[in-house]
Amino acid sequence: MLNSTLYYTMLTRDYSKTLANTAADPTVQRQTAYFQANIDKVKSVDDLLNNSKLYNYVMTAFGLSDMTYAKGLIRKVLTEGVSSSKSLTNTLNDPRYKALATAFNFAANGAATTSSTSLQQTTISNFDEQTLETNVGKTSPGAQMALYFQRMAPTIASAYNILGDKTLLSVVQTAFGLSPSMSQQGIDQQAQTIGKLVNIADLQKPAYLQTIIERFTANYDVNNRSTTSTTPTNALQVSSPGISQSLLLSIASLPQGGS
Incomplete structure (x- = not known):
């Protein structure tokens, strides 16, 4: 699988072109x-x-x-x-x-x-965005989750919205190193934990949202290093909207640091 940090970055560098x-x-x-x-x-x-x-x-x-x-x-x-x-x-x-x-x-x-x-x-x-995310998920689930969080962020009004969406919750848990076992706690306690870590109102601010997404993709790549550090040949055959096959090969050859 492709490094989700690099893939997400390439997709969103010119997001309007990627959607087009x-x-x-x-x-x-x-x-x-x-x-x-x-x-x-x-x-x-x-x-x-x-x-x-x-x-x-x-x-x-x-x-x-x-x-x-x-x-x-x-x-x-x-x-x-x-x-x-x-x-x-x-x-x-x-x-x-x-x-x-x-x-x-x-x-x-x-x-x-x-x-x-x-x-x-x-x-x-909306259909174009959903299709993009689905296609990206075939190559990089982490990048798909990051795109989803970016798209849904404007609709998040409280920690309970995050708790009610398994993908949003997974992004936050990964970004802040929270154990999935926290779901065994009471719902209000979970909401309190998330509320202390995520400033819900600031998710409307692009810079803050980008910080959360960068934390998520970095941690996701570390947690899934065995699959993100190498790129199988068949992964490069997947249709990746907005990115050419030659560019995918270039991305795949970059080190985890991505410079």
């Missing part, structure tokens, strides 16, 4: 073209759920591809919306569902929901 390369992939282009051509035809929650291509695209875009089977749950999330504190979305304490229900707010906007240019652009942008 992902969007230009023929498979992604076909999926996005179908979404653009058909999303206006969706006038209700059931219209969305009954079109498997659109449904899968949207679920992927909002990080819920692992929940595509749970149509009953998604129907309730989209039907109830976000305005009531008692809605399912607001009781799940998972920013993915809230982002989905906020964007596809059928409860408030009805049949006009999907005609929103902002909704369409947001969904496409």
Whole structure:
């Protein structure tokens, strides 16, 4: 596997170009073209759920591809919306569902929901990011986790949001050397521990966020030195959006310090 610190750095050096390369992939282009051509035809929650291509695209875009089977749950999330504190979305304490229900707010906007240019652009942008992260994960799980943390950071309002997301929690645990066994503690005690280590409000600041990510990737690479110190030939055959094969070979030849 590739050193996650170096891979993440290369991906984010010109992140907009990396995303553009992902969007230009023929498979992604076909999926996005179908979404653009058909999303206006969706006038209700059931219209969305009954079109498997659109449904899968949207679920992927909002990080819920692992929940595509749970149509009953998604129907309730989209039907109830976000305005009531008692809605399912607001009781799940998972920013993915809230982002989905906020964007596809059928409860408030009805049949006009999907005609929103902002909704369409947001969904496409999200889909590109999710696809990028998935592809990166095939070569460097650590870099994938770092990209995920970077993307989700603006949605983190409390330590409980971190505790409710296994990837966010793993990043924080790795960055600060916390044992996974901390999950055996009470939830409030865990939140207190994380709150002392991570300034939640400062995650909105790029410099502070970058510091957390750098701590994570450095520790991740140390913890996984046996897999990050060498690069198998087949790893270089994986499609890596935004990075050419020759550049991957250059990255792989760099020492762990990366200079």
